[in-house]
Amino acid sequence: MKKVLITGGAGFIGSNYVHHHVEKYPQDKVYVLDFLTYAGNLDNIGTLVDSGKVTFVQGDISDQEFINKLFATEKFDTVINFAAETHVDRSIIDPHVFVNTNVMGTHNLLLASRDNNVKRYHQISTDEVYGDLGSGTKDYFTESTHIKPNCPYAASKAAADLLVMSYFETYKMPITITRCSNNYGPYQFPEKLIPFFFRLASEDKPLPVYGDGLNVRDWLYVLDHCTAIDLVVQSDKYGEVYNIGGHNEYTNLEITKHILRFLGKDENLITFVEDRKAHDRRYAMDPTKIEKELGWAPSVNFDQGIKKTFDWYKENSAWVSKLMERNQKPLYSTAVASKTPLKSTR
Numbered sequence: 001m002k003k004v005l006i007t008g009g010a011g012f013i014g015s016n017y018v019h020h021h022v023e024k025y026p027q028d029k030v031y032v033l034d035f036l037t038y039a040g041n042l043d044n045i046g047t048l049v050d051s052g053k054v055t056f057v058q059g060d061i062s063d064q065e066f067i068n069k070l071f072a073t074e075k076f077d078t079v080i081n082f083a084a085e086t087h088v089d090r091s092i093i094d095p096h097v098f099v100n101t102n103v104m105g106t107h108n109l110l111l112a113s114r115d116n117n118v119k120r121y122h123q124i125s126t127d128e129v130y131g132d133l134g135s136g137t138k139d140y141f142t143e144s145t146h147i148k149p150n151c152p153y154a155a156s157k158a159a160a161d162l163l164v165m166s167y168f169e170t171y172k173m174p175i176t177i178t179r180c181s182n183n184y185g186p187y188q189f190p191e192k193l194i195p196f197f198f199r200l201a202s203e204d205k206p207l208p209v210y211g212d213g214l215n216v217r218d219w220l221y222v223l224d225h226c227t228a229i230d231l232v233v234q235s236d237k238y239g240e241v242y243n244i245g246g247h248n249e250y251t252n253l254e255i256t257k258h259i260l261r262f263l264g265k266d267e268n269l270i271t272f273v274e275d276r277k278a279h280d281r282r283y284a285m286d287p288t289k290i291e292k293e294l295g296w297a298p299s300v301n302f303d304q305g306i307k308k309t310f311d312w313y314k315e316n317s318a319w320v321s322k323l324m325e326r327n328q329k330p331l332y333s334t335a336v337a338s339k340t341p342l343k344s345t346r
Helices: 012-024 042-050 064-074 088-093 095-115 152-171 193-202 222-234 252-263 288-294 302-315 317-326 331-337
Strands: 003-007 029-034 054-058 078-081 120-126 175-180 182-184 207-210 216-221 240-244 249-251 270-273
Touching: 003 012, 012 029, 012 042, 012 222, 029 042, 042 054, 042 317, 064 095, 078 095, 078 222, 088 095, 088 152, 095 120, 095 152, 120 152, 120 222, 152 175, 175 222, 182 222, 182 302, 193 207, 193 252, 193 302, 207 252, 216 222, 216 302, 222 240, 222 288, 240 288, 249 252, 252 270, 252 302, 302 317
Parallel strands: 003 029, 003 078, 029 054, 078 120, 120 175, 175 240, 182 216, 207 270
Antiparallel strands: 216 249
16 A cells, blocks of 8 residues: 555546546555645545545645645655646736746655655656747657746746756655646646637637637647556656657647537637737657557547547536636636637638
8 A cells, every 4th residue: 555645636637647546546545635726626536535535635735834744744655746837828927826836836845755755756747848849840849858948837847847857866866757748638627728619619609719720739638648647656767757648739720620510510600819928839749758668558549539528528517617606717718808809710
């Protein structure tokens, strides 16, 4: 039995991983630490908490005194850090909270892990730390690609990665890092592109697409991400970075049209709005390292995954409504509502 702390475990990717871990390792004692900000939702893991399979602790990783007491009391074997502010638009409006949570919070976890002899510390990162591949290129991000973030969110995650690596080099801490492409699937906060556009299209409302809609992202079904994390955490690899991606590259416009086709809606719902600041043109991950070293491969292709996702959102409309009532209007819709459309497909 291991005592495992999963921070940010009430969020989108974190909660999916909590379900995966509890199912695969029922003997482990699992703690979930989450501050329950706008994107954290205890309902995501409510059945696990109610059944006693997970112990939930509400708290802020940027609170050093709280983190130190928690670690000293519980003596965790494994720490998996999903906790982060993640939305690019929010980081542009209020970068301070991103530095506080993503950088200072990560450092608090590292200090506590070092001082309490944690046997494995794993950091969840993002492809955005690498910056922009640009248009008209066939290149991919590899683990040796230089870090070159372009927005406050990406910069805060890059800084956290560097801190994690420094603890391996300086203190020989048993750390690993995974950097993943865009995720989609159950429990994703409704302000993110796929669930947000799915909801708007379902209500026959305009879908605001940034710029020309040709920004490219590599999409991965969230449960494939979870299996990759699990392989890394359970491995005997230390001080390593692994890229995770599904070779599912689509433009934002293609994703938008896919949603409309799935729902049987007309493309005249698409409205192009002013592009956001520091909007990287293309991300694409090369997952060769994790495939060769750990035998990982995605099991769900995009068509399968998007159907699973849409079916989940249709079956869990009450979950979406409850989350929307608890929070203000999603930031994405607020950010674009005041922008004058550049053009429309009408």
